[in-house]
Amino acid sequence: MSDATPSGEWSRSADARRQYNLVGGIILAVAALGLFVWSFWVNNPVPLPVRSSIIIFFAVGIAISAGLLRVQNPQDVYGGMALILLSLTALVASNDLPGMRGFAFGPGTAPRLFAFLLAILSLGVVVVGFLKRGPDITGYKIQGVVFIIGSILAFAACIRPLGLVIASFATVVICAAAAEDGKWRETLIVAIVITIFCSFLFPYGLNLPFQLWPRFW
Numbered sequence: 001m002s003d004a005t006p007s008g009e010w011s012r013s014a015d016a017r018r019q020y021n022l023v024g025g026i027i028l029a030v031a032a033l034g035l036f037v038w039s040f041w042v043n044n045p046v047p048l049p050v051r052s053s054i055i056i057f058f059a060v061g062i063a064i065s066a067g068l069l070r071v072q073n074p075q076d077v078y079g080g081m082a083l084i085l086l087s088l089t090a091l092v093a094s095n096d097l098p099g100m101r102g103f104a105f106g107p108g109t110a111p112r113l114f115a116f117l118l119a120i121l122s123l124g125v126v127v128v129g130f131l132k133r134g135p136d137i138t139g140y141k142i143q144g145v146v147f148i149i150g151s152i153l154a155f156a157a158c159i160r161p162l163g164l165v166i167a168s169f170a171t172v173v174i175c176a177a178a179a180e181d182g183k184w185r186e187t188l189i190v191a192i193v194i195t196i197f198c199s200f201l202f203p204y205g206l207n208l209p210f211q212l213w214p215r216f217w
Contacts, residue, residue: 017136018067020074025065028081032058035085039092050091053119057084073134080125087119110208147178163213164202168195 036054039046060081063069071077094111151174158167172191176182202208 017071017074020136021067021071022065024074024078025061025063028061028078028085029058029065030061031085032061032088035088035092042092043096046092046095050088050095054088057081057088069130071130072132073129074136075134076125076129076132080122080129083122084119084126087115087122090115090118110202143180144178147174151175151178159210161215163215164210165195165199165212166214168198
């Protein structure tokens with residue numbers, strides 16, 4: 001059973017939404033539980049704020065599945081929660097990397113900084129999703145997943161032999177192909193800007209040992 005919203009968009013029935021939130025909340029809780037267990041397996045102790053955040057994430061998942069938190073906008077709530085989970089995973093995974101050494105950035109500084117910023121922005125998205133009504137999650141499309149994962153794999157494959165400049169540019173272009181309404185002129189401009197930014201940030205700003213150009217040049 002389904003009904004239409006006042007704007008004409010398709011939406012699930014009340015029972016279907018409860019079932020969807022039950023399953024979605026359980027998935028979030030299980031993912032948080034697995035991440036919490038993994039946090040005890042890394043070499044260095046994970047900071048207490050990170051583990052506390054994982055516990056809060058688990059509690060939110062349980063509250064969603066039990067109907068204690070009303071999901072007004074599933075796209076914002078579940079999308080934001082997925083990004084928060086990614087941020088927490090990055091914080092746990094980068095825990096073994098050294099951080100700041102005086103005024104010098106260590107290998108773990110940038111991943112933890114970006115993960116923290118992503119978590120803060122995603123938290124705002126989740127809060128809006130609980131407060132403001134929005135459309136239900138629509139049908140699943142494989143195109144976005146293929147190109148997003150492909151961009152990550154392309155970066156991993158190109159960063160050493162081709163350098164940061166080519167790897168960053170190719171990653172942005174491949175990632176942009178995930179959008180069905182993407183415009184290539186804007187994509188190329190954004191790719192150039194991001195490539196220039198990364199070319200200065202990582203080797204010079206963060207003092208990370210990335211080569212800029214291919215080794216055979």
